[in-house]
Amino acid sequence: MPFGAPAENDGVDTSPPVADEVKTTTCYMCACRCGIRVFLKDGQLRYIQGNRDHPVNKGVLCGKGAAGIMNHSLPGPSA
Numbered sequence: 785m786p787f788g789a790p791a792e793n794d795g796v797d798t799s800p801p802v803a804d805e806v807k808t809t810t811c812y813m814c815a816c817r818c819g820i821r822v823f824l825k826d827g828q829l830r831y832i833q834g835n836r837d838h839p840v841n842k843g844v845l846c847g848k849g850a851a852g853i854m855n856h857s858l859p860g861p862s863a
């Protein structure tokens with residue numbers, strides 16, 4: 785096989801879709817309120833991306849906003 789040619793994948797999907805639904809909303813991790821796109825699969829949060837069409841952040845997310853998924857995937861503090 786020539787170098788750089790795509791490898792045979794034997795029927796394995798090497799790039800499955802990350803989401804079946806995308807919602808636009810706002811990051812509430814600070815007062816800036818950047819626009820975000822939230823990727824959901826089977827109703828579960830999978831990925832957060834900046835919304836390029838939002839006038840505040842134009843698609844850019846800070847590290848805190850990008851890590852917002854951790855608010856949903858980690859257990860909260862015990863009572």
Ligand code: SF4
Nearest residue numbers: 811814817818846849
């Ligand atoms: S992405 Fe960052 S700057 Fe924007 S609202 Fe969230 S925490 Fe604030």
